[in-house]
Amino acid sequence: MNYHWNWAIFWEPSPEGWGTYGDMLLSGLYWTLATSIAAWIMALVLGVIVGVLRTMPYRIPAAFAYAYVELFRNIPLLVQMFLWFFVMPELVPAEFGRWLKQMPNAPFYTAVISLGFFTSARVAEQVRAGVDALPRGQRMAGTALGLRLTQVYRYVLMPMVFRIILPPLTSEFLNCIKNSSVALTIGLMELTARARSMQEFSFQVFEAFTAATLLYVAINLVVTFGMRWLEKSVAVPGYIGSSRT
Amino acid sequence: MFADFDFDVIVRSLPYLFFHGMAFTLTLTALSLAGSLVLGTLIALMQLSSMRVLSLLAAGYVNLMRALPLVLIIFWFYFLLPWIGQWVTGASRPIQVGAFTSALITFTLFEAAYFAEIMRAGIQSIPKGQIAASQALGMTYWQTMGYVVLPQAFRAMIPLILTQTIILFQDTSLVYVLSIPDFLGAASKVAQRDGRLVEMYLFAAAVYFIISFAASTYVRRLQMRIAVVR
Secondary structure, eight states: OOOOOOGGGGGSBOTTSSSBHHHHHHHHHHHHHHHHHHHHHHHHHHHHHHHHHHHSSOHHHHHHHHHHHHHHHSSOHHHHHHIIIIIHHHHSOHHHHHHHHHOTTHHHHHHHHHHHHHHHHHHHHHHHHHHHHSOHHHHHHHHHTTOOHHHIIIIIIHHHHHHHTHHHHHHHHHHHHHHGGGGGGGTOOOHHHHHHHHHHHHOOHHHHHHHHHHHHHHHHHHHHHHHHHHHHHHOOTTSTTOSOO | OOTTOOTHHHHHHHHIIIIIIIHHHHHHHHHHHHHHHHHHHHHHHHHTOSOHHHHHHHHHHHHHHHHSOHHHHHHHHHHHHHHHHHHHHTOSSOOOOOHHHHHHHHHHHHHHHHHHHHHHHHHHTSOHHHHHHHHHTTOOHHHIIIIIIHHHHHHHHHHHHHHHHHHHHHHGGGGGGGTOOSHHHHHHHHHHHHTOHHHHHHHHHHHHHHHHHHHHHHHHHHHHHTTTOO
C-alpha cells in the first residue's frame, strides 16, 4: 500500500478557521451526544406512555398505540428524517414553515425529533413486552387491594417493568447513539459527518475513520458499564440476573 | 394545502423508481441477506467453538460491528475496499470496486454480526442431548451441525431472521450517503430534479411503510402459528 499515513493530522489546523482536526472531531462527538441524549429523553417519555397505553384494557388507546408503533417502526429512519426536514415545513401554514426553515440549528432539532419518535416506537414495544412479562396475578392483586388502574400501573407494574426491561433499553440507547449518525444526511455535523468532512479536506481517510471508530467504541464501553452498574443496583431479588436472592 | 401538489410527478417517474430504484434495493437486500446468513452462521459456530482463539475472534468481530453506526461502516468500506483490492491483486493504483459491490460487501459483513447473534441463540436453544445423540451415532462435527442442529436452529429462529430482514431492507436506504440510486436515492433524485420534495418523499415513505408493515404483519402471524412447537 502506498497510502501516506499521517497520525499527526489531528493536531494540524482544520480549514474551517478555528481549532485543529482533533477539535473538529470532538465537536462532532459533542453533537452526537447532545442529539442522542435529547432524543433518548424524548423516546423514553413517549415510549413509556405509548407502551403503557398498548397494555391498557381500553380499545381506543390500545389501537392508537398500535398504529403509533407500526407507523414509526416501518418507515426507515432516513426517510423519516427527510419527512421532518424537507416535507413538514411545506405542509404547515406558510408563515410557520418559513420560520422552521430559517431556525438556527434546524438539523439538530429535526434530528432530535425524528430520532426521538423513531426510538420511542421501539421503547414502547419493550415497555409492552415488559408489562406482558409480569405475572397476571400482580395486576389482579393490585386491583384486589382497591387500587385504581393508574395506581396499579404507578405502584405495582411499572417499578417492576423498568427493572426488567433495563437490558434491552441499554441496547436501544446504544442504537439511538448510533442512529444519530443518520442525521448527517440533513446536515447535522455529528461525529460521522465530521470524520467524513475531515477525510474530504485532508485526504487522510483511515486516520479520520479510525478516530471516529475509537470514539464510538469508547461511548459504547462507557454506556455499557454504566448501565451494568445501574442494572446491578436495581436488580429484583429472586429474578434471573440478580445476584441477591 | 394539497392544492398545489403535483402527483403527476410520481406517475411519471414510476418506471424509474421501481424498475431501477426498487430493483436495486431488493437485489441488495436479497444478496446481502444470503451472504450474511451464511457468514453469520459461521461466526455463530466460531463463537460457540471450544477453541478459545476462534470464539474470541468472533466475539470481537460481533461486538465491534454492533458498536459502530452503519453509516460509518458504509464509509469505511467504501474507502477501504479499493486499497484492499490493490493489496490483494498487487496493482499499482487503488482498484475502484464500484458503489454496488462496496454496498453489498458492507451490508453482508455488517448484518452477519446481527445474524450471528440470532443463530447463536438458535443453536443454544437446541437441547444438548441431541448433540450427544448425534455423536453417539458416529456423526462428525459438521454432520451433527448440518443435519441435526442447524436445521432446527433455523426453524426456531425464522421469525427473528425475518424481522432482521425487514430491518435490513429499511437499512439499505442508507446507501443514499454514497449517492447510489436505490429506491430512496431514485426518489430523491427525481425530487431534486423536479423540485417536488414533498410528493416524492411522502410517496417513498408510503412505499416503505406498506412493504415493511405487510412483512411484519406476516411475521407476527407466522410467529403465532409456529409458537407452540415444543
